[in-house]
Amino acid sequence: MGLQAHEDIRRRGGAVGDAVATFVHRLRADRSNRALRRTFLRAAGDNGDLYLAYADTQSMVLLLSTDGGDEMRVLAVRDGALARDELTRLTVEINPVSGAIEVVDQSEVSANVVALPDRTDTTPEEGPQGEAVPRVSPGTQAAADTTAPATSSLRTPIFAHHDDEVLLGLGVVPSLLPTLRKVRTDEQFEALLTHNLPELTRDVLLALRDHVEPRDVRRHITDKWRPEDDVNPGDWSRAARRAVSQAETDDDAVLGALGKGFDAWRLFLHPEQKRLAAGDFKGSAKVTGGPGTGKTVVALHRVRHLVDRLPAGHSRPVLLTTYNANLALDLLERLRQLGGAELLRRVDVKSVDVLAREIVEEAREALGRPMDDDAAMDLWHTVLTETGRFEYDAEFLDTEFKHVIVAGRCGSWEAYRRVGRAGRPRISMAQRHEIWQLVLAYKAHLESPPRQTTYALIADRAAALEQHRMTRAEKQARYKEEQGGRDLVHREAGSGMWLRPRYQHIVVDEAQDLSASHWRMLRAMVAKGPNDIFLVGDAHQRIYGHRVVLSHQGIEIRGRASRRLTLNYRTTRQILGSANRLITGAAFDDLDTGTDTLDGYRSVLTGLVPQLWRAPDRMTEMRAVATLIQERHDTYGTPYSAMAVSVPDGSSAQQFAGVLAREPYHIPAVELGPKGVRADLEAVRIGTMHRFKGLEFQRVFLTSFGEGQVPHQRIEQYRGTYPDRYRQEEQRARSLVFVAATRARDELVITWSGKASRFLPKDADETAHRAADLLRKDGPPSGSSGSAAA
Numbered sequence: 001m002g003l004q005a006h007e008d009i010r011r012r013g014g015a016v017g018d019a020v021a022t023f024v025h026r027l028r029a030d031r032s033n034r035a036l037r038r039t040f041l042r043a044a045g046d047n048g049d050l051y052l053a054y055a056d057t058q059s060m061v062l063l064l065s066t067d068g069g070d071e072m073r074v075l076a077v078r079d080g081a082l083a084r085d086e087l088t089r090l091t092v093e094i095n096p097v098s099g100a101i102e103v104v105d106q107s108e109v110s111a112n113v114v115a116l117p118d119r120t121d122t123t124p125e126e127g128p129q130g131e132a133v134p135r136v137s138p139g140t141q142a143a144a145d146t147t148a149p150a151t152s153s154l155r156t157p158i159f160a161h162h163d164d165e166v167l168l169g170l171g172v173v174p175s176l177l178p179t180l181r182k183v184r185t186d187e188q189f190e191a192l193l194t195h196n197l198p199e200l201t202r203d204v205l206l207a208l209r210d211h212v213e214p215r216d217v218r219r220h221i222t223d224k225w226r227p228e229d230d231v232n233p234g235d236w237s238r239a240a241r242r243a244v245s246q247a248e249t250d251d252d253a254v255l256g257a258l259g260k261g262f263d264a265w266r267l268f269l270h271p272e273q274k275r276l277a278a279g280d281f282k283g284s285a286k287v288t289g290g291p292g293t294g295k296t297v298v299a300l301h302r303v304r305h306l307v308d309r310l311p312a313g314h315s316r317p318v319l320l321t322t323y324n325a326n327l328a329l330d331l332l333e334r335l336r337q338l339g340g341a342e343l344l345r346r347v348d349v350k351s352v353d354v355l356a357r358e359i360v361e362e363a364r365e366a367l368g369r370p371m372d373d374d375a376a377m378d379l380w381h382t383v384l385t386e387t388g389r390f391e392y393d394a395e396f397l398d399t400e401f402k403h404v405i406v407a408g409r410c411g412s413w414e415a416y417r418r419v420g421r422a423g424r425p426r427i428s429m430a431q432r433h434e435i436w437q438l439v440l441a442y443k444a445h446l447e448s449p450p451r452q453t454t455y456a457l458i459a460d461r462a463a464a465l466e467q468h469r470m471t472r473a474e475k476q477a478r479y480k481e482e483q484g485g486r487d488l489v490h491r492e493a494g495s496g497m498w499l500r501p502r503y504q505h506i507v508v509d510e511a512q513d514l515s516a517s518h519w520r521m522l523r524a525m526v527a528k529g530p531n532d533i534f535l536v537g538d539a540h541q542r543i544y545g546h547r548v549v550l551s552h553q554g555i556e557i558r559g560r561a562s563r564r565l566t567l568n569y570r571t572t573r574q575i576l577g578s579a580n581r582l583i584t585g586a587a588f589d590d591l592d593t594g595t596d597t598l599d600g601y602r603s604v605l606t607g608l609v610p611q612l613w614r615a616p617d618r619m620t621e622m623r624a625v626a627t628l629i630q631e632r633h634d635t636y637g638t639p640y641s642a643m644a645v646s647v648p649d650g651s652s653a654q655q656f657a658g659v660l661a662r663e664p665y666h667i668p669a670v671e672l673g674p675k676g677v678r679a680d681l682e683a684v685r686i687g688t689m690h691r692f693k694g695l696e697f698q699r700v701f702l703t704s705f706g707e708g709q710v711p712h713q714r715i716e717q718y719r720g721t722y723p724d725r726y727r728q729e730e731q732r733a734r735s736l737v738f739v740a741a742t743r744a745r746d747e748l749v750i751t752w753s754g755k756a757s758r759f760l761p762k763d764a765d766e767t768a769h770r771a772a773d774l775l776r777k778d779g780p781p782s783g784s785s786g787s788a789a790a
């Protein structure tokens with residue numbers, strides 16, 4: 001199955017998908033099956049032939065046959081009365097840069113794109129709801145930022161300043177050039193993008209249109225598509241076997257996904273993603289990249305790749321882990337989709353804290369009851385009240401304890417006195433000493449019955465236990481080697497067990513939020529060696545953890561084992577532009593000793609500019625959001641489960657759910673809790689921005705986005721006295737908003753009452769829509785958007 005064929009099916013919906021799936025099964029069972037009505041169309045190069053065939057009475061497929069008919073590939077799918085004509089006129093070629101087989105519908109492109117200047121009412125084509133690529137949401141045409149007038153036949157063609165050689169060298173499909181030379185307006189360009197263009201061509205053209213220099217396009221886009229071997233544009237047999245020509249190597253996975261629509265598109269890999277998922281690394285490997293660039297997808301495919309290479313067995317030698325429990329559940333579900341129960345049998349999927357707790361429990365150590373974040377904070381307040389040290393605040397002490405004292409294994413004042421505090425707000429030695437006294441008081445509380453503990457302490461203990469286990473395992477291994485490989489069970493008196501490292505491979509998602517203790521634990525769970533730890537993360541999205549330098553934790557990542565993904569598959573260009581503005585200027589690390597940027601970060605999806613709504617008070621704001629949600633559900637068919645609302649805290653979530661449930665809305669809503677929400681529950685998701693991490697939704701509503709709420713006004717207390725801390729808190733708030741905004745696939749709506757947050761454009765209060773107007777019957781249509789992007 002070719003990638004573009006899959007896109008054809010996705011655009012046409014479930015029935016065509018089912019027909020093609022059945023067709024492919026029948027073709028595989030018997031290539032000479034006459035009932036499939038396969039007819040020869042023409043030869044493609046020296047060693048390929050093109051055929052047409054009926055999938056059912058409505059739809060037809062274009063097939064490429066190579067290797068003397070042994071290999072058959074579906075290249076394109078069309079349905080309806082003109083299906084045969086449409087397939088016959090397709091241009092099929094091997095891209096000289098990527099070596100991929102690519103399909104272009106010349107006449108459709110020319111008819112719809114080049115003819116456009118004479119028409120004033122043309123809008124981009126739209127597929128089924130939420131399925132169109134580029135994605136254009138309902139009611140968005142007026143809002144799309146493509147405002148070029150139609151009277152522009154005198155304009156210079158958009159790509160005039162790039163000659164053919166440059167375009168072809170960057171990977172633009174050769175047969176598209178004549179059409180491309182005629183594209184003069186943004187409107188034509190948008191129309192061109194609504195066609196099922198080869199992925200590399202689309203990506204290159206969008207980057208050039210955004211004035212990215214060809215040399216940067218080459219670096220960020222084209223080079224990632226180059227195959228290992230030389231491309232021979234006449235060798236169809238080789239081209240058909242190349243990974244880039246296939247939607248997915250495991251045909252069953254594709255076929256199983258056909259017709260499911262929304263979930264199916266999770267399963268494709270960009271050549272760069274594929275290289276990472278299936279790469280062989282000398283030691284650990286790291287993948288960074290902005291939100292939605294497919295880091296989690298790569299991690300999941302990596303797990304499958306590692307499991308595929310295991311010898312048969314019943315153990316679980318692969319660990320897939322992440323920061324929080326609801327994401328671990330999400331990973332488990334996505335892994336099941338990818339490889340079913342067979343795959344899950346060989347993998348442990350757990351959050352780092354659950355893992356740490358199990359290790360400590362396994363050692364039968366009684367550490368006390370773990371406190372949640374609120375309880376930990378309450379205990380700090382108790383300590384502050386008892387000691388009267390009100391100049392310190394609980395949150396500061398809690399992070400100092402977690403990220404400096406526990407992470408740095410400071411068991412004594414001497415150790416804390418000397419420990420590095422890089423990245424933390426500056427304090428004097430006298431303050432350090434005072435903090436240490438407060439920490440001693442805090443620990444004394446933990447020890448006194450009923451004994452309590454924190455997750456940071458559990459992770460630290462688990463790390464120590466695992467390090468001890470690893471040391472013993474290494475000692476045993478050395479001894480065994482000295483003894484000529486004989487098992488000497490009696491050496492482990494008492495245990496009777498031959499110790500092995502706990503896992504063979506560890507894959508980590510959301511790596512930016514793990515603490516030093518977590519990394520120490522993971523490092524000690526797997527022996528140093530090829531493909532030991534594979535981690536994906538993004539420092540721009542760090543909202544819990546503190547900077548950890550991996551090489552200081554024994555995780556060495558060298559040269560080509562450190563890669564960055566730059567193409568966002570989730571979020572439209574319009575939403576991404578707004579989200580990116582939030583974090584420009586700030587410095588971010590690369591999870592190791594270097595710095596990371598979002599250089600080259602881009603999206604190829606287009607849609608609405610983010611909408612801003614301002615309300616006079618919170619109740620009007622909530623009712624306006626309820627109205628927007630209802631309209632998106634009733635008019636545009638967006639399921640409630642594909643929409644999410646962010647609120648400042650737990651009690652606001654309940655208040656919001658109450659408004660949605662009441663007259664006149666009756667909208668089901670569910671709170672996003674620590675364990676997530678059942679995927680099939682048809683209800684709007686409500687939660688704090690923290691809960692949005694790692695998830696994605698079709699439409700996202702960020703509410704309470706007023707000044708004082710985003711960032712929270714409590715950070716103001718540090719502005720004059722602790723400028724370092726102020727800067728850090730503000731950056732963390734920006735990262736949080738960045739995470740929340742980039743969860744949106746199609747639409748982002750931002751609302752507030754009072755004055756707009758400083759993170760929004762300066763004129764937001766003046767340009768935003770009025771929520772109160774929306775609630776009046778004669779207000780503007782809620783899908784319209786004239787406001788500036790956030």
Ligand SMILES: Nc1ncnc2c1ncn2[C@@H]1O[C@H](COP(=O)(O)OP(=O)(O)OP(=O)(O)O)[C@@H](O)[C@H]1O
Nearest residue numbers: 266268269270291292293294295296297569570694
């Ligand atoms: N090659 C691809 N083709 C099409 N869709 C893709 C591809 N790679 C990823 N996606 C889709 O893009 C979305 C984002 O992917 P994923 O969740 O892996 O990103 P991420 O980098 O982990 O994001 P975040 O950092 O925001 O959590 C998902 O819907 C995923 O299915």
